[in-house]
Amino acid sequence: MPKTPLRLILAQPRGFCAGVERAIEIVERALQKYGAPVYVRHEIVHNKFVVDDLRSKGAIFVSELDEVPTGAITVFSAHGVSEKVENEAKLRDLPVIDATCPLVTKVHKEAQRNEAEGKQVILIGHAGHPEVEGTSGRVKGEVLLVSTEEDVSNVQVIDPLKLAYVTQTTLSVDDTSVIIEKLKTRFPAIVGPELRDICYATQNRQNAVRDLAKIVDVLLVIGSVNSSNSNRLRDLGEEMGVASYLINNEHDIRPEWLHHVTTIGITAGASAPEVLTARVIDYLNDQYNVTLETMDGVIERTKFKLPKEVESL
Ligand code: SF4
Numbered sequence: 395m396p397k398t399p400l401r402l403i404l405a406q407p408r409g410f411c412a413g414v415e416r417a418i419e420i421v422e423r424a425l426q427k428y429g430a431p432v433y434v435r436h437e438i439v440h441n442k443f444v445v446d447d448l449r450s451k452g453a454i455f456v457s458e459l460d461e462v463p464t465g466a467i468t469v470f471s472a473h474g475v476s477e478k479v480e481n482e483a484k485l486r487d488l489p490v491i492d493a494t495c496p497l498v499t500k501v502h503k504e505a506q507r508n509e510a511e512g513k514q515v516i517l518i519g520h521a522g523h524p525e526v527e528g529t530s531g532r533v534k535g536e537v538l539l540v541s542t543e544e545d546v547s548n549v550q551v552i553d554p555l556k557l558a559y560v561t562q563t564t565l566s567v568d569d570t571s572v573i574i575e576k577l578k579t580r581f582p583a584i585v586g587p588e589l590r591d592i593c594y595a596t597q598n599r600q601n602a603v604r605d606l607a608k609i610v611d612v613l614l615v616i617g618s619v620n621s622s623n624s625n626r627l628r629d630l631g632e633e634m635g636v637a638s639y640l641i642n643n644e645h646d647i648r649p650e651w652l653h654h655v656t657t658i659g660i661t662a663g664a665s666a667p668e669v670l671t672a673r674v675i676d677y678l679n680d681q682y683n684v685t686l687e688t689m690d691g692v693i694e695r696t697k698f699k700l701p702k703e704v705e706s707l
Contacts, residue, residue, distance in 0.1 A: 400652075400682035402675060403610060405602040405661035406691030411595030413495030414439045414665050416698045417472035418448070420493040423704035424467055425452050433462040435479070436471040436524050438493060439665040440621035442642060459483055467491065473524040474498040476531020491703045497593045498525055501560050502532040504587055508558035509533040513585070514551055516540055518573050519562030523622055526562055546576040557584040563593040564623035564664070566630060567600055594696060595664050596623050602691045603627050603661055607634035610659035612651060615640045616670050617663030624663025631659075643670050644677035 417438050424432045430452025437445050437455055445455060453469075459482050462468050467489050470479070474494040483490045505515050516538045519526040530537040538549050551557055559577055561570050570592060577584050607613060613631035617624025617640055624640055631638030636659070641647060652658070658678070662671050678684055699705075 397681065397683040399656070400678060400684050401657040402678060402684055402686045403606060403657065403659050404671070404686070404688040405599070405606045405659065406689050407595075407598050407602060407694050408660070409616075409662040409664070409666050409668050409671060411593070411664040412694070412696040412698050413472050413497060413593070413595070416700065417493040417495065418444060420491055420700060420704055421448050421453050421469055422451070423700070423707060424469060424491055427704060427707050428467045432467045432469060434469045434471060435459060435462075435475065436473065437620075438469065438471050440624075441618050441663075441665040441667070443667060443670060444665065459486065459488065462486075462488060465489070469493050471524065472498070474502060474528035475524075476528050478531055479528075489703075491701055493701075494528070495563070495593075496698050497563055497591075498528070501529055501563060501591050504591070505529055505533050505537070505558075505560050508560070508585070509535060511558075513556045513558040514538065514553070516549065516551075516557060516559040516577065516584070517561070518559060518570055519565065520622065523562060525564070525622075529560065529562070540573060540577070543572060543576050546573060546580060551581065554581045555583045557581050559584055559586045561587075561591040562622070563591055564596050564626065565592060566626040567592050567597060568630075568633075569626075595694065596626070598692045598694060599623065599627060599661065599664065600630055602689065603630050603659075604634065605691070606659040606661065606689055607631050607636045607638075610636060610657045611655045612636065612657075613638040613659045613661070614647070614674065615661055615663065616643070616666045616674060618642060618665070621663045621665050624666065627661055627663060641674070644674045647674070647677065 431454045472495045615628045628640040
């Protein structure tokens with residue numbers, strides 16, 4: 395029986411961003427330079443495939459620094475850490491290589507600058523996310539976390555005239571716009587970054603999905619369930635009225651999702667490697683008569699410098 399035709403359209407850009415590429419390269423270079431094991435505080439990036447791969451090469455992932463033996467090479471994940479964690483590492487004299495994405499560090503500095511100017515900091519983000527913990531732990535005073543419009547209505551501030559906001563880098567632009575507007579309405583004196591903290595990679599992937607969702611029946615987002623930016627891509631597809639699914643890999647695809655579907659859009663979160671996209675395409679190619687195309691979109695050329703500890707091998 396001839397295979398059913400299926401049009402696959404890939405989002406451009408998709409998958410790895412410069413911060414993720416740098417973080418993975420740091421762990422790989424650390425393993426090469428110093429030998430296994432290398433301890434990594436928190437998942438280096440939120441992707442199971444990447445973490446399992448690095449683990450097989452000798453990385454040991456820990457939740458807290460007290461799980462790291464004395465003197466062991468320690469890598470901080472791309473999401474960044476609080477000052478407390480940094481100080482703990484210094485106190486223990488751990489040889490640290492910091493894989494915090496430079497765009498997250500920029501948000502840390504912004505929060506610190508605002509605090510130094512006497513402003514209370516409001517962070518727009520999701521409770522429990524390591525980036526939120528890291529950013530909150532970069533200022534001395536209490537950071538007020540808001541995730542929803544309701545949070546903005548309920549938040550209690552010390553002085554409404556001395557307020558600033560920063561945001562998690564991987565949120566949806568639309569979500570933060572609504573919250574920022576609400577904050578400005580309730581606290582007209584609040585100040586924020588001139589350009590949003592949402593990073594270029596998050597923004598580009600969301601723009602691409604918005605275009606893709608206009609022309610597909612189903613959207614597959616490759617990414618892990620704990621990946622904030624992957625979840626936002628899926629949400630965005632849903633908001634555009636397209637059935638959208640977050641999948642780790644081809645094994646998560648359910649046949650019923652594809653009934654009567656002629657066009658599937660595929661994207662991948664900033665922490666999902668291209669090899670997983672290739673596997674999804676192969677899987678669909680086995681069952682359908684696939685035509686594959688990539689949407690026109692931004693070609694990203696951003697590259698971040700490696701930390702000095704692993705610059706040369
Ligand atoms: Fe950095 Fe943006 Fe990538 Fe996060 S998504 S690691 S902030 S470049």
